[in-house]
Amino acid sequence: MTDTTVISVAGDAPYDITIGRGILPLVEGALPDAVRKVLIVHPPTLSAQASALRELLQSSGRRQVLLAEIPDAETGKRVEVAAFCWQVMGQADFTRTDAVVGFGGGAVTDLAGFVAATWLRGVAVVQVPTTVLGMVDAAVGGKTGINTAEGKNLVGAFWPPVAVICDLEMLDTLSRNERVAGFAEVVKAGFIWYPEILDLIEADPEAAVDPASPAFRRCIELAIEMKARVVGEDLREAGLREVLNYGHTLGHAIEHAERYQWRHGAAISVGMMFAAELSRLAGRLSDAAAQRHRDILELLGLPTTYRAGAFPQLLSSMQRDKKTRGSMLRFIVLDDIAKPTVLQAPDESLLFAAYQEIAAS
Numbered sequence: 001m002t003d004t005t006v007i008s009v010a011g012d013a014p015y016d017i018t019i020g021r022g023i024l025p026l027v028e029g030a031l032p033d034a035v036r037k038v039l040i041v042h043p044p045t046l047s048a049q050a051s052a053l054r055e056l057l058q059s060s061g062r063r064q065v066l067l068a069e070i071p072d073a074e075t076g077k078r079v080e081v082a083a084f085c086w087q088v089m090g091q092a093d094f095t096r097t098d099a100v101v102g103f104g105g106g107a108v109t110d111l112a113g114f115v116a117a118t119w120l121r122g123v124a125v126v127q128v129p130t131t132v133l134g135m136v137d138a139a140v141g142g143k144t145g146i147n148t149a150e151g152k153n154l155v156g157a158f159w160p161p162v163a164v165i166c167d168l169e170m171l172d173t174l175s176r177n178e179r180v181a182g183f184a185e186v187v188k189a190g191f192i193w194y195p196e197i198l199d200l201i202e203a204d205p206e207a208a209v210d211p212a213s214p215a216f217r218r219c220i221e222l223a224i225e226m227k228a229r230v231v232g233e234d235l236r237e238a239g240l241r242e243v244l245n246y247g248h249t250l251g252h253a254i255e256h257a258e259r260y261q262w263r264h265g266a267a268i269s270v271g272m273m274f275a276a277e278l279s280r281l282a283g284r285l286s287d288a289a290a291q292r293h294r295d296i297l298e299l300l301g302l303p304t305t306y307r308a309g310a311f312p313q314l315l316s317s318m319q320r321d322k323k324t325r326g327s328m329l330r331f332i333v334l335d336d337i338a339k340p341t342v343l344q345a346p347d348e349s350l351l352f353a354a355y356q357e358i359a360a361s
Contacts, residue, residue, distance in 0.1 A: 007225050009140070009160070010232035017140060017164040017224055027101065028057055030126045030163035037098040038065045039089055041112040043072040043105070046130060050103055066092055070111060074260035077107050077146045085115040099124040105131035106138030106264065113144030117159030127161045130170040132182025133264060136189065136223040139164050141231035151320055152252050158236050171211040179209050180300050184265030187296060188272060189223035192246050192340045197222050198296055205299045243340040246332040247272030253317035254306060269302035270358060278354040279333035282343060289337055308359040311352060
């Protein structure tokens with residue numbers, strides 16, 4: 001194992017996020033001592049690695065470890081998949097002192113966290129994210145959930161993990177497109193909190209998305225640190241945590257419109273571009289700062305536009321978004337880089353005008 005970085009998340013149930021290379025063996029020590037049964041939830045693409053992790057966790061002879069292979073990406077975030085995991089746990093007589101390990105991307109850790117939160121009203125979960133998105137976003141903060149036909153993450157629970165293990169070696173085999181899609185959430189952290197991330201991308205966009213580079217690790221650590229600080233102060237999204245939704249209101253609507261066939265990061269990229277234009281047209285953000293969004297996202301190869309005629313459909317979806325209060329839409333916008341704020345109940349004409357700025361010609 002190489003050197004590790006540990007970032008602590010405060011709150012009523014504090015935990016550590018460990019970042020490094022070749023650190024999967026740390027999962028064993030992250031599990032509570034009382035745990036005797038473990039369910040590893042994983043996608044098909046990680047079957048071999050999940051089996052190896054199973055052998056590692058069983059090597060002490062103290063634990064029984066089961067595998068639950070679930071569909072990849074958003075198709076795994078369904079109540080039927082959660083029910084399958086509950087069935088496995090029930091047949092193996094999992095108790096309140098047993099645990100779940102989420103081993104995969106953001107959709108897997110969302111589902112695994114939800115399963116852990118709901119089994120016997122809550123068992124321990126260790127999150128082992130294996131994608132950029134999982135490491136900087138989904139696995140950190142205790143938000144768990146599944147999708148319904150009506151929208152994304154409408155059913156879920158706040159359930160902090162007991163530990164998060166981010167092994168950067170797991171990213172080495174991902175395609176550049178996969179890494180870049182996850183990097184949209186890193187870019188978000190740059191715009192709302194740590195502009196150093198933006199500087200690193202502008203200086204060398206290829207190094208910024210190369211898992212072997214110091215710039216990549218720095219970007220990942222800054223994004224995780226940002227989220228850790230925010231969720232440590234506001235677990236249940238009562239205040240500060242809302243800033244993490246920058247780009248997500250329209251982004252989630254695009255995911256729904258595309259039936260989750262778009263990568264999350266691609267949708268959030270367009271959502272951030274929309275939020276930047278909305279900020280600019282509302283008189284909050286400078287033209288240069290809005291243009292910086294477009295320049296950085298396009299440097300990475302992320303999309304900044306969406307279908308010209310889609311606004312009515314997207315507006316309807318946004319009005320069902322979980323961030324809406326009653327019928328009142330709320331958007332996280334920027335007064336400047338690293339200065340997020342809430343824009344509440346913007347006029348529909350303003351939303352339409354902002355959308356025209358990102359509508360594909």
